[in-house]
Amino acid sequence: MSAAELRARAAGWIDDRLGFGAVRELMSHKVVPVHAATPWYYFGGITLFLFAIQIITGILLMLYYRPTVAEAFDSVQFIMTRVEFGWLIRSIHSWSANLMIFVAFVHMFSVVFTHAYRAPRELTWLSGIALLGVMLAFGFSGYLLPWNQISYFATKVGTDVAATTPAIGEALARFLRGGEDVGGATLTRFFAFHVIVLPLAAMLLVGLHLLLIQKTGMSTPPWMDRSRVRTMKFFPNFFLRELMVWYGALAVLGALAAIFPWELGEKADPFTSAPAGIRPEWYFLAQFYTLKLIPSHVWFLEGEMVGLLFFGIAAVVWVALPFWASNPDGSLRSRLVTGLGIFLAAYLAVFTVLGYVK
Amino acid sequence: MRLRVMILLALSCALAGAAKDSCAECHAALDGPLGRPATLIKHDIHAAQGFSCANCHGGDPTADDPGEAMSRAKGFLGKVPRRLIPKMCAGCHSNPNVMRKYGPQQRVDQYELYLTSIHGQRLAAGDEKVATCIDCHSVHDIRKVKDGLAPVHPLRLPDTCGRCHADRQRMAKYGIPTNQLQDYHKSVHWAALTRRGDLSAPTCASCHGNHGAKPPQVASVAAVCGTCHVMHLEQYAKSPHQAVFADTATGGCTLCHSNHAIQHPTLAMLIGRNSVCAPCHESGSEGAKTAVQMAEWLNGLDAALQRSESVLNRAEYYGMEVSEPQVRLHDGRENLVKARLALHSFRPAEMHKPVNAGFAIARETLAAGEAALREKDIRRLGLAVSVVFILVTMVAIWALIRRLERNGRVPDTGAARG
Numbered sequence: 001m002s003a004a005e006l007r008a009r010a011a012g013w014i015d016d017r018l019g020f021g022a023v024r025e026l027m028s029h030k031v032v033p034v035h036a037a038t039p040w041y042y043f044g045g046i047t048l049f050l051f052a053i054q055i056i057t058g059i060l061l062m063l064y065y066r067p068t069v070a071e072a073f074d075s076v077q078f079i080m081t082r083v084e085f086g087w088l089i090r091s092i093h094s095w096s097a098n099l100m101i102f103v104a105f106v107h108m109f110s111v112v113f114t115h116a117y118r119a120p121r122e123l124t125w126l127s128g129i130a131l132l133g134v135m136l137a138f139g140f141s142g143y144l145l146p147w148n149q150i151s152y153f154a155t156k157v158g159t160d161v162a163a164t165t166p167a168i169g170e171a172l173a174r175f176l177r178g179g180e181d182v183g184g185a186t187l188t189r190f191f192a193f194h195v196i197v198l199p200l201a202a203m204l205l206v207g208l209h210l211l212l213i214q215k216t217g218m219s220t221p222p223w224m225d226r227s228r229v230r231t232m233k234f235f236p237n238f239f240l241r242e243l244m245v246w247y248g249a250l251a252v253l254g255a256l257a258a259i260f261p262w263e264l265g266e267k268a269d270p271f272t273s274a275p276a277g278i279r280p281e282w283y284f285l286a287q288f289y290t291l292k293l294i295p296s297h298v299w300f301l302e303g304e305m306v307g308l309l310f311f312g313i314a315a316v317v318w319v320a321l322p323f324w325a326s327n328p329d330g331s332l333r334s335r336l337v338t339g340l341g342i343f344l345a346a347y348l349a350v351f352t353v354l355g356y357v358k
Numbered sequence: 359m360r361l362r363v364m365i366l367l368a369l370s371c372a373l374a375g376a377a378k379d380s381c382a383e384c385h386a387a388l389d390g391p392l393g394r395p396a397t398l399i400k401h402d403i404h405a406a407q408g409f410s411c412a413n414c415h416g417g418d419p420t421a422d423d424p425g426e427a428m429s430r431a432k433g434f435l436g437k438v439p440r441r442l443i444p445k446m447c448a449g450c451h452s453n454p455n456v457m458r459k460y461g462p463q464q465r466v467d468q469y470e471l472y473l474t475s476i477h478g479q480r481l482a483a484g485d486e487k488v489a490t491c492i493d494c495h496s497v498h499d500i501r502k503v504k505d506g507l508a509p510v511h512p513l514r515l516p517d518t519c520g521r522c523h524a525d526r527q528r529m530a531k532y533g534i535p536t537n538q539l540q541d542y543h544k545s546v547h548w549a550a551l552t553r554r555g556d557l558s559a560p561t562c563a564s565c566h567g568n569h570g571a572k573p574p575q576v577a578s579v580a581a582v583c584g585t586c587h588v589m590h591l592e593q594y595a596k597s598p599h600q601a602v603f604a605d606t607a608t609g610g611c612t613l614c615h616s617n618h619a620i621q622h623p624t625l626a627m628l629i630g631r632n633s634v635c636a637p638c639h640e641s642g643s644e645g646a647k648t649a650v651q652m653a654e655w656l657n658g659l660d661a662a663l664q665r666s667e668s669v670l671n672r673a674e675y676y677g678m679e680v681s682e683p684q685v686r687l688h689d690g691r692e693n694l695v696k697a698r699l700a701l702h703s704f705r706p707a708e709m710h711k712p713v714n715a716g717f718a719i720a721r722e723t724l725a726a727g728e729a730a731l732r733e734k735d736i737r738r739l740g741l742a743v744s745v746v747f748i749l750v751t752m753v754a755i756w757a758l759i760r761r762l763e764r765n766g767r768v769p770d771t772g773a774a775r776g
Contacts, residue, residue, distance in 0.1 A: 077679065077681065077682070080679040081679050081682065087679065087737075088737075236762060237759065237762065237763070240755050240758060240759050240762075241759065243755055244752045244755045244756060247748050247751055247752045247755070248748075248752065250748060251744070251745050251748045251749070254741055254744050254745065254748075255741055255745065258737045258738055258740065258741035259677070259738070259741070260677050261677040261678065261679070263677065264679055264681065266681075
């Protein structure tokens with residue numbers, strides 16, 4: 001029996017038992033529109049690739065990380081200095097986390113500007129927004145885990161802000177901290193969120209998101225004549241291109257990790273005063289800076305509470321985008337959505353820079 | 359004049375009406391020196407505790423009539439004579455039963471100490487130009503020592519002493535120098551007090567005493583400096599200089615470090631033209647050779663630690679994790695401090711241990727820093743190799759795409775979905 005025959009027989013044996021033929025069949029029908037905005041399709045895939053990197057490096061970090069106040073910092077220091085390639089794994093984990101959130105934002109705005117959220121893709125939009133929320137929660141919980149000065153005090157500030165949420169603020173802050181203040185209980189529950197709760201939620205949401213994309217297909221921008229837009233096969237044509245982009249992302253990640261290894265900082269000391277210029281991670285900076293600009297009291301309400309109310313209302317409007325973006329006659333309010341998207345992107349960019357500089 | 363004052367007082371009292379403290383009310387209506395106490399007393403700690411003018415000056419503050427309020431029959435003393443001031447203050451401040459109510463932790467031996475001071479002794483001998491309580495603590499606006507505006511607050515005390523001791527005319531008859539304040543302003547102690555904000559840094563009173571102020575005698579200089587520099591005193595006690603300086607009636611610590619203008623010590627104190635050893639130890643003598651040897655050790659250790667620090671800083675700049683050797687470097691610096699401390703024994707053998715330990719740490723941290731820099735280079739080389747591999751793979755994928763699409767598997771032209 002020749003090698004080719006042997007391979008064919010082995011493939012047939014596996015196919016009979018696992019039904020890969022159905023998957024192959026499904027993939028052979030998946031197509032990707034080819035037009036000027038096609039490059040934006042890659043960002044969803046890059047986010048998924050970076051998420052996979054997060055899972056792999058996260059599992060490796062867990063082999064050495066110890067989530068207690070006494071050991072957390074030392075265990076991360078051990079990873080950085082003693083474990084073979086530990087510095088690389090930790091730096092890639094931290095850099096890819098930040099890049100993943102950045103790319104997810106780019107993906108979200110590309111969906112808005114190409115109006116890919118519109119019917120029948122409302123659920124795809126909602127699952128994507130939920131995924132972005134999960135990623136931000138990953139970032140917030142993971143930031144505390146090295147238990148250094150900056151992460152400790154930034155978490156204090158973050159949970160203090162959460163405490164000003166109307167009605168549920170105090171309970172929410174207590175739930176996040178596991179007590180009155182940030183401490184050992186906060187570290188263990190943030191670890192639990194980071195490695196169990198959030199990954200499970202993310203897996204389910206990623207599965208749902210991909211399933212919905214498969215079901216509804218890739219969207220073509222509404223200003224294009226769909227009958228004239230060409231398509232390419234997802235597999236192998238688009239997939240190979242996506243693979244090239246992933247390799248590019250890997251090179252960027254490796255370069256960042258080797259040239260700018262993620263710093264460790266100083267071990268958290270709750271008895272010292274907060275270091276100067278304490279601020280959250282960049283993806284919360286815009287909101288943080290906005291809260292700083294709001295006066296301590298607006299009418300009879302606390303300034304921070306007003307800010308959170310405003311953010312809450314804005315978030316609800318944004319999440320509900322597919323449901324108000326169309327007129328009753330079915331036509332798209334594309335100018336309104338594009339204008340709002342530009343405004344939001346500009347606000348996030350400008351206020352993030354201001355929050356960093358000031 | 360006296361009549362005019364009495365008329366004014368009577369008028370102001372009549373305007374004020376019946377009052378419990380007629381002294382403050384009447385004097386508040388006066389201008390010049392007689393009105394000043396009524397303004398100053400608002401900041402006085404005694405007034406805040408409920409004491410009135412009459413507690414020091416006597417008289418009857420409840421009487422509206424000035425003649426009656428300031429009547430000798432009611433114990434009015436008027437301006438307290440300078441020679442009586444310490445005793446008058448001591449009436450309360452040396453009485454534990456009184457002081458317990460206001461400041462249970464306050465000492466009550468100020469008057470006894472004052473009597474032993476040069477100020478107290480001269481006052482007893484009839485010299486009323488010397489300092490009494492009010493010259494340092496002020497009068498009518500006496501504040502707590504911790505109050506930043508009190509003339510005896512650590513930041514203000516040197517100027518308070520200098521008011522008399524830097525006054526050439528005033529000091530001429532005592533034949534003592536007047537450059538102490540000027541010298542002190544150049545000292546490390548003044549810098550610690552004012553630039554570092556260390557209120558525990560020594561001021562005049564820390565070395566000379568406050569109420570029992572006297573210049574420290576030659577035999578006690580080391581003990582006075584040793585109050586703060588405890589370890590230096592221990593080392594100095596082992597030193598061959600200790601007995602020599604005591605015998606020759608020189609000033610111990612001050613012989614090398616001076617007294618008021620104490621500077622940050624440098625190696626120039628041991629070697630070179632300004633060496634403080636040179637006046638006693640001729641060049642080439644055993645003592646001079648020992649000084650050179652000790653200077654070389656200190657200089658060498660300092661340079662070795664600085665080199666390690668510089669290499670570690672470079673490694674840190676490149677993002678390498680070097681916090682452990684950096685902490686270790688602190689131990690090295692600590693050994694340098696110990697070596698400088700051991701120098702005060704003037705026995706090279708005492709310096710061996712910290713100097714050797716310091717050099718060992720300097721070598722260890724330098725090796726760690728250099729290893730981190732080598733690791734940095736390896737990482738970058740690894741990155742370059744990885745990037746080349748990645749680029750080659752990307753090119754291969756691109757070639758595969760080109761081949762696939764040349765073979766007819768170019769993008770389909772099927773209609774896209776909305």
